[in-house]
Amino acid sequence: MDYALFVMQVLNGLQLGLLLFLVASGLTLVFGILDFVNLAHASLYMVGALVCASLTLVLGNFVWALLLAIPVTALVGWTVERLVARRLYGRDHLDQVLATFGLILVLTTLAHLIWGPQGISVPLPSWLKGQLAFSDTLIFPIYRLVIIGAGLLAALGLYVLVTHTRLGMLIRAGASNRQMVSALGVNIERLFAIVFSLGAVLAGLAGMLVAPITEASIGMGNGIIITAFVVIIVGGIGSMKGAFIAAMLIGLIDTLGRAFLDGVFKLFMSSDAAENSAPAVSAMLIYIIMALVLAFRPKGLFPPKVR
Amino acid sequence: MTQPVLEARSLVKSFGGIRATDNLSLTVLPGELHAVIGPNGAGKTTLITQLCGSLLPDAGEVLFKGVDITQRPAYERAQMGIARSFQITSLIMDMTVLENVALAAQAHMGSSFRFFRSVRHDEPVLSHARACLARVGLAAEADRVTRTLPHGGHRRMEIAIALAAKSELMLLDEPMAGLGTDESQDIIALLRALKGEQTIVLIEHDMDAVFALADRISVLVYGHIIACGTPDEIRQNAEVRAAYLGEESEGV
Amino acid sequence: MSATNYPKLTLLVMVLLAVLPPLFYFTGQPFYLDLATRLTILAIAAVSLNLILGYSGLVSFGHAAYIGLGAYAVGIPGYHAIYGGLESWGLASTSGWLHFPLAMLIGAIFALITGIVCLRTKGVYFIMITMAFAQMVYYAIVSIKTYGGDDGLTIDVRSEFPGVSLDDPLQLFGVSYVVLVAVMLLVRMMVNSRFGMVLRGAKGNNERMVMMGYNTYRYQLTAYVISGALAALSGALLGNFTTFISPEMMDWTRSGELMFMVILGGVATTVGPVLGAVAFILIEEVLSTFTIYWQLPFGLLLMGVVLYSQGGLANILGQWRARRALRDASQGGAAPEHKL
Numbered sequence: 054m055d056y057a058l059f060v061m062q063v064l065n066g067l068q069l070g071l072l073l074f075l076v077a078s079g080l081t082l083v084f085g086i087l088d089f090v091n092l093a094h095a096s097l098y099m100v101g102a103l104v105c106a107s108l109t110l111v112l113g114n115f116v117w118a119l120l121l122a123i124p125v126t127a128l129v130g131w132t133v134e135r136l137v138a139r140r141l142y143g144r145d146h147l148d149q150v151l152a153t154f155g156l157i158l159v160l161t162t163l164a165h166l167i168w169g170p171q172g173i174s175v176p177l178p179s180w181l182k183g184q185l186a187f188s189d190t191l192i193f194p195i196y197r198l199v200i201i202g203a204g205l206l207a208a209l210g211l212y213v214l215v216t217h218t219r220l221g222m223l224i225r226a227g228a229s230n231r232q233m234v235s236a237l238g239v240n241i242e243r244l245f246a247i248v249f250s251l252g253a254v255l256a257g258l259a260g261m262l263v264a265p266i267t268e269a270s271i272g273m274g275n276g277i278i279i280t281a282f283v284v285i286i287v288g289g290i291g292s293m294k295g296a297f298i299a300a301m302l303i304g305l306i307d308t309l310g311r312a313f314l315d316g317v318f319k320l321f322m323s324s325d326a327a328e329n330s331a332p333a334v335s336a337m338l339i340y341i342i343m344a345l346v347l348a349f350r351p352k353g354l355f356p357p358k359v360r
Numbered sequence: 361m362t363q364p365v366l367e368a369r370s371l372v373k374s375f376g377g378i379r380a381t382d383n384l385s386l387t388v389l390p391g392e393l394h395a396v397i398g399p400n401g402a403g404k405t406t407l408i409t410q411l412c413g414s415l416l417p418d419a420g421e422v423l424f425k426g427v428d429i430t431q432r433p434a435y436e437r438a439q440m441g442i443a444r445s446f447q448i449t450s451l452i453m454d455m456t457v458l459e460n461v462a463l464a465a466q467a468h469m470g471s472s473f474r475f476f477r478s479v480r481h482d483e484p485v486l487s488h489a490r491a492c493l494a495r496v497g498l499a500a501e502a503d504r505v506t507r508t509l510p511h512g513g514h515r516r517m518e519i520a521i522a523l524a525a526k527s528e529l530m531l532l533d534e535p536m537a538g539l540g541t542d543e544s545q546d547i548i549a550l551l552r553a554l555k556g557e558q559t560i561v562l563i564e565h566d567m568d569a570v571f572a573l574a575d576r577i578s579v580l581v582y583g584h585i586i587a588c589g590t591p592d593e594i595r596q597n598a599e600v601r602a603a604y605l606g607e608e609s610e611g612v
Numbered sequence: 613m614s615a616t617n618y619p620k621l622t623l624l625v626m627v628l629l630a631v632l633p634p635l636f637y638f639t640g641q642p643f644y645l646d647l648a649t650r651l652t653i654l655a656i657a658a659v660s661l662n663l664i665l666g667y668s669g670l671v672s673f674g675h676a677a678y679i680g681l682g683a684y685a686v687g688i689p690g691y692h693a694i695y696g697g698l699e700s701w702g703l704a705s706t707s708g709w710l711h712f713p714l715a716m717l718i719g720a721i722f723a724l725i726t727g728i729v730c731l732r733t734k735g736v737y738f739i740m741i742t743m744a745f746a747q748m749v750y751y752a753i754v755s756i757k758t759y760g761g762d763d764g765l766t767i768d769v770r771s772e773f774p775g776v777s778l779d780d781p782l783q784l785f786g787v788s789y790v791v792l793v794a795v796m797l798l799v800r801m802m803v804n805s806r807f808g809m810v811l812r813g814a815k816g817n818n819e820r821m822v823m824m825g826y827n828t829y830r831y832q833l834t835a836y837v838i839s840g841a842l843a844a845l846s847g848a849l850l851g852n853f854t855t856f857i858s859p860e861m862m863d864w865t866r867s868g869e870l871m872f873m874v875i876l877g878g879v880a881t882t883v884g885p886v887l888g889a890v891a892f893i894l895i896e897e898v899l900s901t902f903t904i905y906w907q908l909p910f911g912l913l914l915m916g917v918v919l920y921s922q923g924g925l926a927n928i929l930g931q932w933r934a935r936r937a938l939r940d941a942s943q944g945g946a947a948p949e950h951k952l
Contacts, residue, residue, distance in 0.1 A: 090736055092868075140919055146736045147671050151875065152918040154868040158911030166905060279747040279864060282740045290736060332755035340748035344729045347741065351732045412823065438825030450823075452816035463813050466806055467825040473834070478804040525824065 070304025071204025079252030085291030095274025101257020130253025172270030289353030398580030658885030666879030669815030674746030680862025682847020690769030708771030719844025764858030
């Protein structure tokens with residue numbers, strides 16, 4: 054087994070895990086506090102990426118574009134909350150799912166109108182383009198390390214926010230008892246708007262970080278939203294800790310599975326059989342894991358306490 | 361010694377730090393109407409949910425006709441012959457009164473994995489359901505949508521559903537909750553007519569009803585039965601008077 | 613005591629559906645026959661979804677997976693009939709007698725396996741898990757390169773039945789229509805049976821049903837399996853209708869569209885899913901002739917429906933009737949007094 058290859062795939066897995074965490078944390082935050090299921094969360098991921106891409110082309114600098122795109126995404130999130138989400142609080146989750154499904158169509162078409170059908174490639178500045186060589190065979194692109202760093206930073210920031218700030222306290226209180234918080238005179242509407250925008254920023258940030266690798270395009274959210282759902286189901290809907298652990302787990306399992314499953318299969322199957330079945334099984338791996346987790350814990354690994 | 365229909369042995373149930381059921385033991389004899397009374401928060405509903413199976417105790421046993429049913433799920437206990445009415449009305453609101461009771465009857469009249477014949481032609485089930493509705497005085501309301509009935513009608517439906525199940529043991533959780541004096545009297549008369557046909561465990565606040573109907577009374581305080589006996593015995597039990605009847609014992 | 617029904621409306625819709633498309637075909641506008649065929653096939657899937665969504669209250673957001681599985685149950689044997697392979701399994705064939713039962717079997721098995729897991733959960737979890745399982749099938753199929761992966765199976769397969777040529781668009785429409793009617797009758801019958809009443813009771817108040825002695829999980833799982841098999845049947849028809857079989861058929865967005873058809877048309881009614889399919893397809897068609905950005909007004913329309921309506925199209929009729937009855941009653945009509 055190629056040691057260097059393994060380490061690189063682990064790093065890839067961590068990178069995927071952190072990106073998944075960014076997306077999933079926004080979803081779970083919004084669900085946990087606002088009791089709102091937002092299918093269009095992935096659209097915010099896409100919007101963040103596209104806005105950042107455009108700004109990079111205009112400003113000529115990826116880092117400035119990213120920093121500027123964050124408040125823009127927050128604004129988009131805030132708008133969506135005011136116009137759509139607000140009308141759906143307290144309604145049946147099914148209604149929320151259907152309405153945000155319609156919202157996806159609207160946002161995707163708007164993006165199509167503004168940015169066109171083609172993807173936009175996002176050029177990286179030269180200092181982020183290179184590769185880091187840990188050894189002869191262990192080479193890893195710098196940018197992916199940056200994503201891991203940024204992801205960890207964001208996760209840390211979220212942790213500090215939720216546990217050490219007043220906003221975080223309100224978030225945790227709102228998660229367990231909305232009416233109480235409101236009765237204490239806190240402006241619930243403003244709190245919800247802030248939380249929603251925060252969720253949008255997290256998703257958007259993930260999109261911005263991934264865009265230089267995959268291109269910013271209007272279809273980019275489709276794949277990640279379901280995986281984000283799997284993450285929050287496994288982690289427990291509404292739990293940040295669950296989202297983090299599940300995201301890392303799933304990021305690693307998915308990446309390592311795709312890379313090494315055929316090798317594992319070859320240990321006890323014919324080479325042909327392994328090569329035919331491995332891609333399909335590795336594609337299904339995270340869902341099988343999800344099913345297994347649910348068999349023993351129907352509410353995920355770390356479900357938050359019932360309201 | 362006749363075998364008790366229902367026996368609870370040393371049941372314990374805690375929620376967080378609170379012991380809702382604290383070493384509770386109870387015996388229900390066949391054919392009797394056994395009332396359980398106690399102040400608010402004594403754990404009466406927690407008891408019923410453990411008896412019928414929607415909640416599993418932390419420790420202790422529940423026996424039905426000598427069979428240990430402690431770990432059996434609620435639907436199995438219902439199939440075995442335990443019927444329950446809910447303190448907070450739990451009916452299928454968008455179905456008619458008859459449909460609700462027919463479903464209760466259907467569960468004990470053959471398999472429900474029948475896909476082809478319409479229930480409209482299910483004469484045995486329908487006539488049994490109508491008979492139960494007649495006993496509770498709801499025959500005329502059979503085709504009304506449940507939601508449109510007033511609260512009194514819902515409480516009667518709860519009893520009709522328990523009747524339709526052809527059960528051996530009825531667990532009635534405050535059947536008169538939310539009713540006025542007249543309606544309560546009707547229910548008391550109904551229960552009196554049912555006495556002897558089957559074993560009834562009655563949880564109630566209404567002391568008139570309890571003392572009028574019960575063969576035996578158990579007094580539940582802080583999750584524990586502090587006394588069990590005939591209405592007279594309970595009336596005279598000093599501990600009970602102190603804990604529960606208290607000021608209400610005027611002229612009792 | 614039967615399920616909500618609008619017999620006149622149902623008859624009207626089904627007669628129009630039987631008569632108009634062939635009319636269009638014979639007057640030189642075969643496009644509308646094609647549209648009607650697609651609509652009919654989707655209506656079958658919508659009726660199957662209504663069984664679990666409308667009548668049982670199980671919000672499955674992964675129903676498109678069955679359509680895809682059914683389509684591939686036609687495509688894969690067809691592929692092997694042309695290119696060889698899998699003969700020893702008996703799966704290289706263009707015979708409809710293999711395709712259609714195989715589709716339903718695969719649909720039923722997938723529903724059983726995923727249903728066992730899904731039905732332990734409720735609410736949002738259930739919605740998301742059904743979505744996830746459907747996506748799992750999508751990714752699995754896409755990863756099998758032999759069958760075209762992302763691009764799908766580009767062979768034009770037809771299921772062969774003696775005496776019927778599904779190559780002929782009119783006959784394909786006819787077969788689809790007959791299947792639709794059969795499925796509608798089957799679901800209607802089931803819904804009024806003991807089995808159906810248990811499901812509907814569980815939708816209304818699951819705890820009550822359990823207390824009555826019903827293991828509702830088992831009934832729901834059975835319904836889930838039946839629904840999956842029927843949806844796969846529609847998939848087999850779809851596989852015959854389209855010129856190539858694409859994994860896009862089972863994308864989760866397709867599931868959302870199917871749900872909208874059911875809800876738009878009116879849940880828990882016999883004709884609702886058909887109305888919903890008609891409305892959905894027609895709106896799609898009309899809007900897309902105006903602009904390539906038709907998904908924008910479409911999405912707004914969907915959002916509007918959710919935000920402002922209750923019960924869907926079919927139930928609008930019911931609400932109108934109810935209002936009329938109330939008006940009659942308040943004008944000294946025959947509403948009886950009930951004293952309790």
